[in-house]
Amino acid sequence: MKALIIGSGIAGPSAAMALQQAGIDSVVYEAHASGADGVGVFLTLGSNGIDALRVIGADAPAVAAGFPTPAIDMVSTTGKALGTVHTSRPDGDIASRTLKRADLYRAVRDEALRRGIRIEQGKRLVDAQDTGDGVRAVFADGSEEFGDLLIGCDGLHSTVRKLIDPAAAAPAYSGLIGLGGYTRGVPVDSQVGSYRMVFGKRAFFGYVPAPDGEVWWFANLPHRDEPARGELEGVGAEQWRSRLVELFAEDTGPAAELVRASQEITSASPMHAMVDLPAWHRGRMIVIGDAAHAPSPTSGQGASLSVEDAVELARALRDLPTIEGAFTAYDALRRPRVERIVKQAARVNNNKAAGPVGRVLRDLVMPVLLPRLANGEQSRRTYGHHIDWTTPMAAAEGVGTARN
């Protein structure tokens, strides 16, 4: 069996490695000619994502590229502690890690290449057809490739998703735009590796001191209408600096100072989410990762879910007799888990974009709700998730189970 994998972000190389471990050949096709997509932005790879990489023996390079971030302290507009989210696996064996998105891309791609997996850069998929006994992929350079199945790992604005279901809704804009930066020389009140996230009066701010003394920060700003394509790219770092300093001027904490002294401010992007996509697969084509179910960056889970998807899809293809049977079993297994996480992040986004009345309510409700969300069953299920690679996947494994 040969799989055509579209996209060399996080899901793509992870899927290729997991398929190889399952005895299935694949080739990865990436639109960009170089692998530097996402330079600047950082993210958290959850303990569940590291665990999923460990299942395919590929966790070490990603772990080495980041630093441990076991906790997030949440703070209200007035500086009141709202609670702490623990982001390590409940048994303490694996801590979540913070790393630059480009370093995570590089870590998974280089590990896949080291294992002999073919990754072709500069190959943008524009069309694909299920021919009944195989699948034909067509690229922007006019070339074609044939395989037994096609896996769309092509992210939020997926082409494969539209080929599977031309009527599929576009990802929903969350009402927020996000950007970040890196600052040296400003002392902060948080331990190395621990995030502090503040529901500011006019925008949301998070920061984490890295082991080398730099402080990594991000901001989420309410922005009612979805920015037009190119609109945010036209705003320079210095314009963002003065806008953010003004937005955070009245908040407690070091937000304004961190922005003012920042050595680097990344470009801004609108935050989207994709939930309830009805068709993840059709015939011999399937989407996984952000192409199927992007949680907004708020969840801190997009990358981790992408790796989990890759490993579970390979397990389904290894164990079930037909491609469609494997896709159906995979869908039933994964859907409840990813949709729970995507919806939870959407609720937090609403609080980030709250108006004056919403802010008062949020600060009353959060101290009660957050400890339950952060340290209870939900958190245990998110960060403690483990894939049992050795157990054969049954067609009905995901039906009626509570393990998601």
Ligand SMILES: Cc1cc2nc3c(=O)[nH]c(=O)nc-3n(C[C@H](O)[C@H](O)[C@H](O)COP(=O)(O)OP(=O)(O)OC[C@H]3O[C@@H](n4cnc5c(N)ncnc54)[C@H](O)[C@@H]3O)c2cc1C
């Ligand atoms: C600002 C920001 C902060 C984030 N923070 C976090 C966080 O803290 N934790 C977390 O887990 N996640 C976070 N995320 C989300 C995370 O980056 C994504 O969930 C993750 O990258 C999804 O992986 P993927 O492989 O599905 O898609 P992507 O990483 O988007 O990769 C898709 C790849 O497909 C390629 N491609 C697209 N179209 C085509 C085509 N037609 N043909 C060929 N190739 C194509 C793209 O070039 C890209 O390389 C954040 C995202 C952003 C933007």
